[in-house]
Amino acid sequence: MPLRSFTAPSPTVRAVAALSLTQLIGWGSTFWLPAVTGPAMAAELGMGLPLVMAGPTAMLVVMALASWPLGAVFERHGARPVMVLGSLLGALGLALVGLAQGPVSYLLAWAVLGLAGAGMLSTPAQIAVTEIAGDKARRALGVLILAGGLTSTLFWPLSGLLQAQWGWRAATLAFGALVLLVCLPLHWAVLARRPRGTTATQVPAEPVPIDRPRFALLAVGFAANGFVTWGFALTIIILFEASGLSHASALAAAAFIGIAQWAGRLFDFLGGRRWSGFATGLAAAALFPLSFIVLMLTSSFTGALLFALVYGMAGGVIAVSRATLPLLVFPAAAYARASARLAMPLNLSFAAAPPVFAAILTSAGPHAALWLAFGISLVALGALFGLWRLQGDRRSA
Missing domain, CATH: 1.20.1250.20 (MFS general substrate transporter like domains)
Structure with a gap:
């Protein structure tokens, strides 16, 4: 087939494909990680398993607290810069988890992952899809969430394999590298440069009221x-x-x-x-x-x-x-x-x-x-x- 007959994927297809991958990596390498590595973490860090499992809980609490003020940032600047920063924080947070030496450093690392999650997991990805897909957003979101249902199915075995080969610390650091080298470039490359319906020089209007x-x-x-x-x-x-x-x-x-x-x-x-x-x-x-x-x-x-x-x-x-x-x-x-x-x-x-x-x-x-x-x-x-x-x-x- 001649190369000129090839039709490039639409921006929506590229964005949904990229975000499906980054959401799998993001959730699989953070929230779902202790389900596999928790016992080994507890043994090496001298912590009880409930305290190890409090890490993902701390992540969700920080995500919740950070999400509300981010609303205006998404509206003004779009999802792309927020998700790029979230990817950086995700890589940093996973590195801190992998280097943790006790309860304080461990939980602080999960707090960093909470900030990362507010910037790159679920809600930011959904906002990014709506910025690109327009009136086809519902179907595009359906594909994104459909792919997300495979997270634990894929990442639990992968986490177990990496832990068996390298130990939980190296596995966590490897996941941090994956976020940095895969998620960050994809968020930078495929997401909309600005929210739909705005221009580079447009001054944002008064926010539309929420009922x-x-x-x-x-x-x-x-x-x-x-x-x-x-x-x-x-x-x-x-x-x-x-x-x-x-x-x-x-x-x-x-x-x-x-x-x-x-x-x-x-x-x-x-x-x-x-x-x-x-x-x-x-x-x-x-x-x-x-x-x-x-x-x-x-x-x-x-x-x-x-x-x-x-x-x-x-x-x-x-x-x-x-x-x-x-x-x-x-x-x-x-x-x-x-x-x-x-x-x-x-x-x-x-x-x-x-x-x-x-x-x-x-x-x-x-x-x-x-x-x-x-x-x-x-x-x-x-x-x-x-x-x-x-x-x-x-x-x-």
């Missing part, structure tokens, strides 16, 4: 849902075993959740042109309490698989909704600021959920944790339903 009731409902709905999914993940194997399953069966059913989550993301991506973001988001929110009812009513392996299917599919769809619903709720000019502000309650709920669920699990038992998840999932459903009603009132006004 507070809609923002509050969206924040409550997504934060409540995130609290369930991030906290409930810690109890699921114990809950399966408490219902009478063997350890092997409980592990198999829990593993099926990950497959169902990826299938849910794929389902939303393939059906995105047929259904509105509100329809899929509400359906997913309704499936969460339904899945818990299934688990309450059955103690068989088949029932556990049914729960895993419903719960996992709902989790996959709602992951896409977190990125796409703000496109429907807020003006396009306010998407970056609204998304950055939404990241604050989301990341705080993600950070708080594991210790809260762990405390309830140890003090009141697995079924208390299950009932808590059921109740909070109803709060999430109610908030998203209220938001849907508000949107309907606005369209009919």
